Amino acid sequence: MAHAQPTNPHGQPAGHTDERIVLDELDVGRALTRIAHEILERNRGSHDLVLLGIPRRGVPLAHRIAARIADVEGSEIPAGSLDVTMYRDDLRLRPARTLEHTDLPAVGIEDKTVVLVDDVLFSGRTVRSAMDALHDLGRPRAVRLAVLVDRGHRELPLRADFVGKNLPTSLVERVRVQVAEVDGHDAVSIGSVSTGAVSTGPGSPGAGSLGSSWDGDR
């Protein structure tokens, strides 16, 4: 969307001198495949699994993991989305945010094993909000967490069950996840906040506020 596809996936995209790609399209694909297998292994099959992505970028990731599980198991895995905006603990710190869509699969979540899927795990506050939202929707048998990137700096006692890539970062760095369904291509990159070069760029109305692809967990 905002970015042209980098010619060399391991190189630096033009105009973003301070941004480094740490996972390219193939890496993201491999990570999701591994997560799909780990979920199956942990669950001992695909029975009673429901995947819920956290908007925005967790949602396409949840659907992709569900598709991979379906490929292995040969049966459809219900996947949907769970908006956590109304449950956030930082609502009062910013102007009211636009709500995202919640789409629960028809099977519901009652007595299922729900796997929450998000792009970046950072403070853990989004995941806490998601667990509160789930609590109002039903009573899953178990809730697990899958993330593409765990960048550390937790502010709550939470951890992910399935991690695509552990990415040790400093707090001044920003992690950006791009997924094909939202941004046109898959990539995980890391940059520093201080330079203008790491903005999401023109054509990305969500830059810096809601819908920003930066640090999905904040």
Place this chain on the structure above:
Amino acid sequence: MTAPAIRHLLSAADLDHAQALTVLDTAAELLAVADRPIKKLPTLRGRTVVNLFFEDSTRTRISFEAAAKRLSADVITFSARGSSVSKGESLKDTALTLQAMGADMVVIRHGSSGAPHRLAASGWVDGSVVNAGDGTHEHPTQALLDAFTLRRHLAGGSGDLDGARITIVGDVLHSRVARSNALLLSTLGADVTLVAPPTLLPVGAASWPVTCSYDLDAALAKSDAVMMLRVQRERGAAGGYFPSAREYSRRYGIDARRMAMLPDHAIVLHPGPMNRGVEISAEVADSDRSVIVEQVTNGVAVRMAVLYLLLGGSDQLAAVSP
């Protein structure tokens, strides 16, 4: 995108195109809450919403109350009847009492046009003010719920109402619903036609972004939706504006014969409460074209959206005074 950078909702004209769409999109997501086992969100926990109703109302008051409760706000409902207003207390003193109780939002219905504006501009209360109907002036949340209902039926539930032909029929003169709808629906790109007896069209209507007509039959065939207004007897609409209820009904009421003149996809709205047999026949009110009951359901979602967008985020003024 962020929410409207407004503190009060006093007029449908307070919302520009993008802000109106934000309210409608937010309401669309909140509508699903009504279908959940737990019809409650924690978002406005600890905030106080005062419903200040100086005029009788059933659905608007209950709708705001339900909306606030579904967002976990504390609701205090104040009716003029049975309060100190009947002892002669002024709006100012009532407002100062509410302020002392720490109201974060005041939802006000008042018989005098401009009362919500007075409350918002006076500095008597710090909270947001939402106009729930003032005199013959405006009723913006009714217009929002009508727009929301129209959008679900005519525009597939998303985007604006570009090119939709909406005919508003009846007592425009006394109708705050008509005024707010004319403004909001035009903002959303709809073509609005007002149909009324000459005596019930306000003098200023020529300057509104609408077309005016006296001929209902001609307007019906080219309407995607028709909104019937209540003949407001309590504001004197029966006294001298038209010869008799029967004649009004024959020229400006909708019945099965007129409903058949509408295009197949067209819907019928009414803000309620209805005078069955005057502006709308029972047959039409209970037909499957009528979305009147759905309007009530949508009203709660739209008011939740307004409460959330005005109260759910940071207080813009908080940055100025720590």
